[in-house]
Amino acid sequence: MRSIAHATGRTLLVTALLCGMAASARAHHSAAAVFDMNAEKTMTGVVKQVDWTNPHIWIWLNVPNASGQVETWGFEGMSPNFLARRGWTRSSLLPGMRIAVTFRPLHDGKAGGMFMTGKLEDGKVLTSAGAEYK
Amino acid sequence: MKYAIHVVLVAAVTVSLVAQESKMQPPTAADWAALAKLPDLTGVWEAPTVGRGGQGPAIGPPPVPQLTPAYAAKKRDLDARNFDDTDAANCLPTGMPAIMGHPYPYEFLLTPGKVTIVTEAYQQVRHIYTDGRPLPADPDPTFNGTSIGRWDRDTLVVETIGFSPLTTIARNTPHSDKMRIVERFRLTGPDTMSVETTVTDAEALAKPWTTTRTLARHRDWTIREYICEENNRNFLDAQGKAGVKLETPAKKE
Numbered sequence: 001m002r003s004i005a006h007a008t009g010r011t012l013l014v015t016a017l018l019c020g021m022a023a024s025a026r027a028h029h030s031a032a033a034v035f036d037m038n039a040e041k042t043m044t045g046v047v048k049q050v051d052w053t054n055p056h057i058w059i060w061l062n063v064p065n066a067s068g069q070v071e072t073w074g075f076e077g078m079s080p081n082f083l084a085r086r087g088w089t090r091s092s093l094l095p096g097m098r099i100a101v102t103f104r105p106l107h108d109g110k111a112g113g114m115f116m117t118g119k120l121e122d123g124k125v126l127t128s129a130g131a132e133y134k
Numbered sequence: 135m136k137y138a139i140h141v142v143l144v145a146a147v148t149v150s151l152v153a154q155e156s157k158m159q160p161p162t163a164a165d166w167a168a169l170a171k172l173p174d175l176t177g178v179w180e181a182p183t184v185g186r187g188g189q190g191p192a193i194g195p196p197p198v199p200q201l202t203p204a205y206a207a208k209k210r211d212l213d214a215r216n217f218d219d220t221d222a223a224n225c226l227p228t229g230m231p232a233i234m235g236h237p238y239p240y241e242f243l244l245t246p247g248k249v250t251i252v253t254e255a256y257q258q259v260r261h262i263y264t265d266g267r268p269l270p271a272d273p274d275p276t277f278n279g280t281s282i283g284r285w286d287r288d289t290l291v292v293e294t295i296g297f298s299p300l301t302t303i304a305r306n307t308p309h310s311d312k313m314r315i316v317e318r319f320r321l322t323g324p325d326t327m328s329v330e331t332t333v334t335d336a337e338a339l340a341k342p343w344t345t346t347r348t349l350a351r352h353r354d355w356t357i358r359e360y361i362c363e364e365n366n367r368n369f370l371d372a373q374g375k376a377g378v379k380l381e382t383p384a385k386k387e
Contacts, residue, residue, distance in 0.1 A: 028223065029220075055362045056365070056366075056367070056368075082238070106380075108377075
């Protein structure tokens, strides 16, 4: 039962992401111009800082690299205006939280991408389309 | 002779003062009461998107304007140079008509003789005069143009002219100084509104370009601040290449 609900939630959020993001990206910038919209990566780290700012929120994540050093990755999310109407608050993600971020990588391979979902340690999933899906 | 000129001048000044005065009359209680008889467009509206209980937007490629050969050539040239993105990535507001197509809300305010549309994206304001004044003959070009409106039974019909050359009809699609936009705003339910937009431009468009959008009213929403320059890490450079600035974020204590 739980897994069915989970699967439905995922389908919903993916649909919402595809439609919502495509439209929202047009408001400010073309996502496809800078992010590889056909690729999806996942990275686990500790939140260093969240910029709850327009035109996009930025989530900065400390991630250990292959040689054990900590690298900071930056993930662009939607705007606080868009997210605050869909269940996020500026405290949804706080420094020190450990999350697994799914993202569209930058075309140039640098340490960043477009935020898609963030899975928290308690199992809650934050998405670019809203925080109501678990 | 001198006296005659004086009389004419005094008469002209008097006439213009009277004309100005009548425009500047404060609204009366009757003017405010008359607003209640108009279709209630007031409130915060947004185009519904899938996944949050809306009726769904028009999914699929948006209709594309049909250009004259000369403007089709201009578009091809711009497509080759500005292939990545638009100056909106640098926080330049899009202007009309694109400002009315954002996935952000709009607040409609009705006051005597005027409809004001506050657009959240890029924190823009449209001033639509419904006091019966005509459109000026040759307004200075601006991003959102110069607008007048009138009520055609249940529909607010807005005409807009005078657009900055920095704005476009659509992506990489410039307009001429003849561009004219007519919007028809009409309630289609208690909290739904249809917006039909027709762009005409005898030089740029082979035929008028009409699109329709549905907005949903959110009684519990307020317009939020949107300062694009607050933390804009996107850019489009002079060569038409888009990028993202990833420098170490500022420390926040």
